[in-house]
Amino acid sequence: MLQPSMCMIVQGHKEMLVGDRVLHYGPAQYVQTGVAMPVAGRIVKATTTEPYYGLRVDIDPKEIAAFMLEMDLPPLPERDDGSIVTVHRASEALLDVFLRLLRLLERPGDLPVLGRLIKQEIMYHLLTGPGGMSLRRAVAGGHHEQAVSRAISWIREHYDEPLRIAELAQVVHLSPSVLHRRFKTATIMSPLQYQKQVRLLEARRRLMSGGAGSGDGGLSGWL
Numbered sequence: 001m002l003q004p005s006m007c008m009i010v011q012g013h014k015e016m017l018v019g020d021r022v023l024h025y026g027p028a029q030y031v032q033t034g035v036a037m038p039v040a041g042r043i044v045k046a047t048t049t050e051p052y053y054g055l056r057v058d059i060d061p062k063e064i065a066a067f068m069l070e071m072d073l074p075p076l077p078e079r080d081d082g083s084i085v086t087v088h089r090a091s092e093a094l095l096d097v098f099l100r101l102l103r104l105l106e107r108p109g110d111l112p113v114l115g116r117l118i119k120q121e122i123m124y125h126l127l128t129g130p131g132g133m134s135l136r137r138a139v140a141g142g143h144h145e146q147a148v149s150r151a152i153s154w155i156r157e158h159y160d161e162p163l164r165i166a167e168l169a170q171v172v173h174l175s176p177s178v179l180h181r182r183f184k185t186a187t188i189m190s191p192l193q194y195q196k197q198v199r200l201l202e203a204r205r206r207l208m209s210g211g212a213g214s215g216d217g218g219l220s221g222w223l
Helices: 061-069 092-104 108-128 132-140 143-157 165-172 176-187 191-208
Strands: 005-011 013-018 021-025 029-033 040-045 053-058 086-089
Touching: 021 029, 021 086, 029 132, 053 092, 061 108, 061 132, 092 108, 108 132, 132 143, 143 165, 143 176, 143 191, 165 176, 165 191, 176 191
Parallel strands: none
Antiparallel strands: 005 029, 005 053, 013 021, 013 040, 029 086
């Protein structure tokens, strides 16, 4: 399960399976999401001399929402056809922030204060970068975006229960057709597909931890 975060590749290449869509990204590229997504990933390019390296920064939706209040951001457009999970090439400014973060690791005593400031810089570049609109919609969008976020939370909490779209639509106060359309636009999956992926990932987690569970259901080769 990919939690709200941004993951930057330093070296190597990786693929991420989101629904039936495969995202490819490599050095100086990052994937971001503002909500939890049932995805699978695999490293597709790494060697013993050039191993895979990546960096992950967790995104706290509440921190992002508070940070947005301090920024002079343009209003969100009425219509949105973008996905919650997006891949982008890092700007020189964002790469510079990550370089300073890596150097800061050599000074652990400075991390509690300077690390927090550097994370704010990263959030700033994410919000003002090419994936900023997607992140803003996921964190503090309008009625429909918030309804999709609530639907995602409900499915994750009740993933092992039968899912009826009409009942879920009532929970999030949308019509079944609007919920289905908005959910698939945002996540590249229908609510039922999302639930299936959550179940598969949970089954894999149990298998890897030695617990009871079913097979990987087609996720072989993906982590």
